[in-house]
């Protein structure tokens with residue numbers, strides 16, 4: 001199966017009307033704060049890595065790609081960081097809603113943050129519980145593989161955990177390797193595209209799949225490619241300032 005990304009076309013829909021032109025694949029990205037969720041999403045969708053992100057309040061990104069010659073809208077929900085508490089896991093409401101909304105979930109931990117790894121098992125349980133029989137497929141991403149000297153999670157622990165959870169595993173570096181990040185999301189998209197039948201225009205494919213759907217499915221925020229562009233400009237101008245001041 002071939003996934004062709006049209007790098008020049010970025011879908012942007014008005015906030016008031018969020019119908020999509022063809023089938024849509026909805027992916028929620030979940031993990032502890034600071035593991036690189038936003039970096040991964042932006043890397044996948046734009047090929048770029050930007051070092052500095054504001055703390056994420058839960059943004060929805062959207063873009064059009066072609067899967068096997070068919071136009072598909074990929075919607076990726078970046079979520080606020082989950083935290084471990086004395087009583088277990090604390091998931092912002094937004095994250096729980098995103099699990100209900102998504103066709104698939106990407107669980108992320110950082111190899112430099114043991115707590116983020118420990119959180120995965122709990123988060124996976126919540127995903128499975130929320131989905132019931134129709135739980136969404138999950139993949140596990142270990143991010144920041146470039147930071148060898150800061151590693152707190154051994155390389156073999158990720159695959160073992162993935163095996164226990166019954167999901168695919170990828171160790172990636174959002175900062176160093178686009179192809180790893182793209183490969184992980186790409187395979188997930190192909191898997192989802194195979195599962196969801198083509199649908200008439202203006203109907204979300206996920207609306208046709210017989211799945212768990214809570215009445216609390218969140219209304220997605222407006223796709224924020226404008227916000228992304230603003231951040232690119234900020235990052236670029238910061239670099240220019242640094243160069244001119246040297």
Ligand SMILES: Nc1nc2c(ncn2[C@@H]2O[C@H](COP(=O)(O)OP(=O)(O)OP(=O)(O)O)[C@@H](O)[C@H]2O)c(=O)[nH]1
Pocket residue numbers: 032033034035036037038039040050051052053054055056057079080081143144145146147172173174175176
């Ligand atoms: N070295 C390295 N740094 C990374 C990588 N991915 C992300 N970072 C950095 O890690 C920090 C956190 O990244 P974010 O993408 O904001 O993490 P997040 O999970 O979205 O964080 P919250 O918004 O707090 O939930 C940023 O300084 C990134 O530059 C990576 O693969 N390698």
